[in-house]
Amino acid sequence: MNLKDIHIGSLVKAKAEELGVPATRIMNFFNCTEAEIQEMYDQESIDTKKLLRWSKLLHFDFFRIYTGHLILYSPPSKTDRAIKLESSMLEFRKSVYTEEVKCFILNKILSGQMTTTEVLTKYKIPKTTLYKWIKKA
Known part of the structure; x- marks a missing residue:
C-alpha cells in the first residue's frame, strides 16, 4: 500500500470486495443508490462522517491509513519537541x-x-x- 498518495475510495472498495459485502447491504446501510456508492469508490477523499460509517460497516479503521501517512511523511514540529522537554512525567x-x-x-x-x-x-x-x-x- 502506498501511504504517500492515499486514494481512500479505492481502498474502501477493495476492503468491501475482500469481505464480500453485498451491494444491497451497503445501499441499505448508507440509504443511497448503487451509483452513489460507486461515486464514493471513485473519490480520492471521503467526508469523515461517511468514512466513519464505512469503518463501522467494514469493521476496519480507515483513519489509521492517514495516521500512518502522518507518521512517515510529516516533519516533527518544534512545539512537539518543546512539550516533550517540559514534561517530566512518564506517559x-x-x-x-x-x-x-x-x-x-x-x-x-x-x-x-x-x-x-x-x-x-x-x-x-x-x-x-x-x-x-x-x-x-
Whole structure:
C-alpha cells in the first residue's frame, strides 16, 4: 500500500470486495443508490462522517491509513519537541505503528534501500522498537 498518495475510495472498495459485502447491504446501510456508492469508490477523499460509517460497516479503521501517512511523511514540529522537554512525567503511549507502516519500514531495510541507522534518523522510530520488528521478520 502506498501511504504517500492515499486514494481512500479505492481502498474502501477493495476492503468491501475482500469481505464480500453485498451491494444491497451497503445501499441499505448508507440509504443511497448503487451509483452513489460507486461515486464514493471513485473519490480520492471521503467526508469523515461517511468514512466513519464505512469503518463501522467494514469493521476496519480507515483513519489509521492517514495516521500512518502522518507518521512517515510529516516533519516533527518544534512545539512537539518543546512539550516533550517540559514534561517530566512518564506517559503511557499506545503503539501508533500500523502493520502497513511496519511493512513499509521493513521492506526498506530488507531490500537494502535504507540502513537501520537511516531509518532511525529519518522516521524517528525508537531503536528497540525497530530491532524488535527486524527480529520478528
